[in-house]
Amino acid sequence: MSRRKPNILLTGTPGVGKSTLSEEICKRTGFEWLEVSKIAKQCDCLTNYDEKYESYVLDEDKLLDELENRMTEGGKVVDYHGCDFFPERWFDIVFVLRTNNTVLYDRLTERGYNKKKLEDNVQCEIFQTLLDEARDSYQEDIVHELQSDNDDDMSSNIDRIVKWIDQWQKDHAS
């Protein structure tokens, strides 16, 4: 796959900081933030409502069709709490954000999640579900775990990814 700018996947349990990190990286680099949950709504890719989880089920095939052309251009930061249904070829690097359970519990409480949704998501983090999903779906050497508990973590994660982008572009300059 030859693209002039890399594509980055930021994944992890809801509340770990994917949106905040994506937005900052895009501000610093001019990359485009693809917020999958938002795009799914705009493109009518959400199907049956699940009462228990208070969320819609994603029509993955329809969403992939929506994103395909944009991914081909490169320069995208994709943010989603799942990663096994994206084509592996789309991404040059995958970051899995991780957050301490107590910190995550507080963030999701603040967000107003119901008890079931809150407990399921904290459990998802405890069992490192998204990290395992990323490791099962992408080559081991492109999957990186990033801690995201506090402001210092956030700024070092931004710096690390911005530096990685710079280096990628130098390495791929023709």
Ligand SMILES: Nc1ncnc2c1ncn2[C@@H]1O[C@H](COP(=O)(O)OP(=O)(O)O)[C@@H](O)[C@H]1O
């Ligand atoms: N590393 C961090 N340090 C401090 N606050 C954070 C950090 N990461 C996320 N937050 C806060 O947690 C909340 C959820 O972050 P968000 O970026 O929306 O997560 P996600 O997109 O993964 O659901 C926001 O209020 C955000 O400001």
